Amino acid sequence: MLKIENLSATVGEGEGATAILHGLSLSVPTGEVHAIMGPNGAGKSTLSYVLTGREGYTVTGGTATLNGEDLLSLDPEARAAKGMFLSFQYPVEIPGVPVMTFVRTAMNAQRKARGEPEISAPEFIKKSREIAKVLSLDPEMLKRPVNVGFSGGEKKRLEIYQMMMLEPRFMVLDETDSGLDIDALRTVAEGVNALRSPERGMLVITHYQRLLDYIKPDKVHVLAKGRIIKTGGPELAHRLEAEGYDGVLAEAV
Amino acid sequence: MDCCGGMDEHDETCTEVKVKDGVDAGTVAAAKRLESENYSAGFVTDIEMDFAPKGLTEDTVRFISAKKEEPDWLLEYRLEAYRRWLTLEEPTWARVNYPKIDYQAYYYYAAPKNSAKYKSLDEVPKEILDTYAKLGIPLREAEVLLGVEGAAETAATAREKPRVAVDAVFDSVSVATTFREELKKAGVIFMSISEAVQEYPDLVKKYLGTVVPATDNFFATLNAAVFSDGTFVYVPKGVRCPMELSTYFRMNAESTGQFERTLIIADEGAYVSYLEGCTAPMRDENQLHAAVVELVALDDAEIKYSTVQNWWPGDENGKGGIYNFVTKRGDCRGARSKISWTQVETGSAITWKYPSCVLRGDDSVGEFYSIAVTNGRQQADTGTKMIHLGKRTKSRIISKGISAGRSDNTYRGLVSVHKKAEGARNFTQCDSLLIGDKCGAHTVPYVENRRADAQLEHEATTTKLSEDQLFYVRQRGIGEEQAVALLVNGFVREVLQELPMEFAVEAQKLLEVSLEGSVG
Numbered sequence: 001m002l003k004i005e006n007l008s009a010t011v012g013e014g015e016g017a018t019a020i021l022h023g024l025s026l027s028v029p030t031g032e033v034h035a036i037m038g039p040n041g042a043g044k045s046t047l048s049y050v051l052t053g054r055e056g057y058t059v060t061g062g063t064a065t066l067n068g069e070d071l072l073s074l075d076p077e078a079r080a081a082k083g084m085f086l087s088f089q090y091p092v093e094i095p096g097v098p099v100m101t102f103v104r105t106a107m108n109a110q111r112k113a114r115g116e117p118e119i120s121a122p123e124f125i126k127k128s129r130e131i132a133k134v135l136s137l138d139p140e141m142l143k144r145p146v147n148v149g150f151s152g153g154e155k156k157r158l159e160i161y162q163m164m165m166l167e168p169r170f171m172v173l174d175e176t177d178s179g180l181d182i183d184a185l186r187t188v189a190e191g192v193n194a195l196r197s198p199e200r201g202m203l204v205i206t207h208y209q210r211l212l213d214y215i216k217p218d219k220v221h222v223l224a225k226g227r228i229i230k231t232g233g234p235e236l237a238h239r240l241e242a243e244g245y246d247g248v249l250a251e252a253v
Numbered sequence: 254m255d256c257c258g259g260m261d262e263h264d265e266t267c268t269e270v271k272v273k274d275g276v277d278a279g280t281v282a283a284a285k286r287l288e289s290e291n292y293s294a295g296f297v298t299d300i301e302m303d304f305a306p307k308g309l310t311e312d313t314v315r316f317i318s319a320k321k322e323e324p325d326w327l328l329e330y331r332l333e334a335y336r337r338w339l340t341l342e343e344p345t346w347a348r349v350n351y352p353k354i355d356y357q358a359y360y361y362y363a364a365p366k367n368s369a370k371y372k373s374l375d376e377v378p379k380e381i382l383d384t385y386a387k388l389g390i391p392l393r394e395a396e397v398l399l400g401v402e403g404a405a406e407t408a409a410t411a412r413e414k415p416r417v418a419v420d421a422v423f424d425s426v427s428v429a430t431t432f433r434e435e436l437k438k439a440g441v442i443f444m445s446i447s448e449a450v451q452e453y454p455d456l457v458k459k460y461l462g463t464v465v466p467a468t469d470n471f472f473a474t475l476n477a478a479v480f481s482d483g484t485f486v487y488v489p490k491g492v493r494c495p496m497e498l499s500t501y502f503r504m505n506a507e508s509t510g511q512f513e514r515t516l517i518i519a520d521e522g523a524y525v526s527y528l529e530g531c532t533a534p535m536r537d538e539n540q541l542h543a544a545v546v547e548l549v550a551l552d553d554a555e556i557k558y559s560t561v562q563n564w565w566p567g568d569e570n571g572k573g574g575i576y577n578f579v580t581k582r583g584d585c586r587g588a589r590s591k592i593s594w595t596q597v598e599t600g601s602a603i604t605w606k607y608p609s610c611v612l613r614g615d616d617s618v619g620e621f622y623s624i625a626v627t628n629g630r631q632q633a634d635t636g637t638k639m640i641h642l643g644k645r646t647k648s649r650i651i652s653k654g655i656s657a658g659r660s661d662n663t664y665r666g667l668v669s670v671h672k673k674a675e676g677a678r679n680f681t682q683c684d685s686l687l688i689g690d691k692c693g694a695h696t697v698p699y700v701e702n703r704r705a706d707a708q709l710e711h712e713a714t715t716t717k718l719s720e721d722q723l724f725y726v727r728q729r730g731i732g733e734e735q736a737v738a739l740l741v742n743g744f745v746r747e748v749l750q751e752l753p754m755e756f757a758v759e760a761q762k763l764l765e766v767s768l769e770g771s772v773g
Binding site for chain 1 (some may be wrong): 719720722724726727728729730732735739744745746748
C-alpha cells in the first residue's frame with residue numbers, strides 16, 4: 001500500500017521556492033491501479049518527483065509510506081531498492097551507456113541493496129529477450145546507448161522495458177501516453193498490464209482518458225491546486241473527458 | 254575472496270565491483286586491488302637507496318653517466334644538453350599555476366642499493382618485488398606464464414591467455430624485465446635503455462634524440478642531461494610483437510625526480526603494442542617527473558602506445574603531488590606507418606603533456622585518444638600535435654576532459670598541415686564534462702594550414718553532468734557515486750575502447766576512484 005498523508009511540498013530554493021502540493025492525501029492499496037488526472041500545473045509531476053526523491057523538491061509537511069515504510073527520508077536509489085519505479089514523462093539520454101549495461105547495473109544495485117544475489121548473465125539476457133518481444137523492441141536497440149537517438153515512442157517503450165525488467169513493487173507512470181500513437185499505446189499498455197498483480201500497486205498520471213481504456217484503473221483521482229479534489233471510479237475519467245475539468249473544479253470549491 | 258591481499262592500510266575498503274560481460278574473475282580481482290578510499294598506490298617502500306648528491310650540476314650528470322658506465326658519446330650528449338639547459342627558461346604558456354620549482358632541491362638519481370648488479374629476478378630485493386605485487390604487477394615469469402593478473406579473458410580466448418611482458422622501473426633504474434628470452438626468439442629487443450646502451454649501442458645511437466632532440470624544450474633538454482632509465486624496444490622488420498609490452502614506473506624515494514627515457518622503434522612492417530603505467534607514494538612535497546618518449550615507425554610499421562597515468566595527485570588542498578612534464582612524440586618516418594597514442598590521465602598535481610605525431614611518411618596515420626580527469630586541485634594542460642608533412646597523411650584526435658572539484662582541465666592541440674602534405678585530413682573531437690561548478694574546462698585548438706585541399710574537421714562540446722541524468726540513473730536504484738562513474742564511463746567510452754582490454758578495466762576503475770566525492 002502506498003499511503004500519502006497530508007503531503008505538502010515546494011520546488012526551488014530559498015526566496016524562489018514555490019509551494020506546489022498543499023496537503024495531498026491518497027492511498028493506493030497493493031494490487032490496485034489508480035489514475036491521477038488533472039489540469040496543467042496541478043502538481044502531477046511534482047507528486048511523482050516527491051515520491052521518488054528528486055533533488056530540488058522540499059517536503060514541508062505530511063508523510064508518504066510504502067507498505068508501512070517511510071519513503072521521504074530515503075535517497076532515490078534506496079526508494080528504488082524498496083520497489084519504487086518512475087516511468088519518466090521525458091526519459092533522459094545517457095550517451096555511451098548501452099541499455100543492457102544500464103539495466104543490469106540497476107538491477108544488481110537494487111539486488112545488492114536488498115541483500116539478494118546478482119542476476120547471472122544468461123538469466124538476464126533471457127529475461128531481456130522475452131520482454132523485448134512483448135514490447136516489440138528491436139534487440140539491437142538494447143545494445144545502443146540509453147535513449148540516444150530514440151524516437152518519442154521508443155523512449156516510452158524503453159521505460160516500460162526497464163519497469164518490466166526491474167519488477168518494482170510500486171510504479172508511477174508519468175504521462176506515459178504522451179507522444180505515443182495508438183499502436184504504440186496498445187503495446188505499452190500490454191506491458192503495463194502484464195505487471196498488474198496482487199503484489200503490486202500503480203499510479204497512472206495522465207491528461208487523457210484514452211490511456212485508461214487500455215490500463216483500466218480501480219480508482220480515478222482528480223488532482224488540482226496541489227490536492228486531490230475528487231475521487232471516483234473509472235466513470236470519473238469519462239466524465240472529465242466529456243466535460244473538461246471546469247465542472248469538477250467548480251464542485252470542489 | 255581475498256580481494257585486497259597484500260594491501261597495507263586499505264584492507265578494509267573492499268567493495269563490490271560491477272564488471273561488464275566477458276571479463277573474468279582475475280580481471281575483477283586485479284581491478285579491485287586498484288581501488289581504495291583514496292589512492293591505494295600511495296604507500297612507501299622502505300629500502301636502502303643510493304642517491305646522487307642533491308641538486309643538479311655538471312658533476313651530477315657525470316655521476317649518473319658513470320653509474321651507468323656509459324660510453325663517451327652519451328656522456329657528451331648529456332653534458333651538451335645540460336649546458337644548453339642552463340640557458341633555457343621554464344615555459345609558462347600552459348594554463349597551469351605552481352610555485353617556482355627549485356631544481357637544486359631534487360635528487361636526480363635514486364636507485365635501490367646494488368641494483369646495478371641484479372643478474373636475475375632472484376637478486377631483486379623482496380621489498381621491490383612486494384611493491385610491484387601490491388600494485389598488481391607480477392614480475393616473476395612463472396606468475397606471468399599463468400596469465401598476468403588483470404589479463405582479460407573472453408570465452409573465445411580462454412585457452413590462450415594474453416600475456417604481457419613487463420619492464421619495471423623503480424625510481425631511477427629498471428629492476429626487472431620479464432619475458433626477455435621469449436621475445437628475443439622473435440627478434441624483439443625489450444630491455445631497459447641503460448642495458449640497451451651497453452648491448453645495442455649502435456641502435457640506440459642511431460635513434461636516440463632523433464624524434465625529440467635534446468634541444469627540443471626546457472624539460473626535454475633537462476631529461477637529455479639527466480635521464481636515468483626507461484625502456485628500449487626494437488621490433489625488427491616484418492615482426493608482429495607476440496605479446497603486449499609494458500613498463501611500470503614507480504617513484505618511491507623522497508624529493509626525487511624521475512627522468513625516464515623510452516625509445517621504441519618499429520622497423521618496416523613491424524607491429525608493437527606498448528603499455529605504460531605509473532604510480533607514486535603519497536608525499537607532502539612535490540615530486541618531479543620529466544620524461545621523454547620517442548617512437549619511430551618505419552614503412553608500414555605500427556606502434557600503439559597506451560598510458561594509464563596515476564601519479565599521486567596531491568591531497569584535496571593541493572599539497573604534494575607529482576609535477577608531470579612530459580614530452581612524447583612519435584615519428585611516422587615511413588610510408589603507410591601508423592602511430593596511435595591512447596592515454597588515461599587521472600593523476601599528477603600538474604600535467605603538461607602533448608603526445609604528438611610527426612606524419613612524415615606518405616599515407617601515414619596518427620591517432621590520439623585521451624581521457625584526462627582532474628579533481629581536487631589538479632591542473633592538467635594536455636593535448637596533442639599532429640604535424641602533417643607527407644602526402645595523404647591522416648590524423649584523428651578524440652579528447653575527453655573531465656573536470657571535478659576545484660580543478661582545471663585544458664585541451665591544447667595543434668594540427669599543422671605543411672606545404673607538401675597534399676590531401677591531408679584531420680578529424681578532431683574535444684568533449685569536456687564538468688562535474689560541479691567550481692572547476693574549469695578549456696579547449697585551445699590551434700590550426701596551421703598551408704594546403705587548400707586539406708580536410709580539417711573540428712567538433713567541440715562542453716557539457717555539465719546534468720541533474721536530470723543523475724536523478725534518472727539513481728531512480729533506477731544506482732547509488733550516487735556509481736551513477737557518476739556510469740555517466741563518466743559513458744562519456745569516455747570511445748576512448749576506453751581503444752585500450753587493450755586489461756587496461757580498459759583498470760582505467761575504468763581508476764576513473765571511478767579519481768572522481769569519488771566529486772558530487773554531493
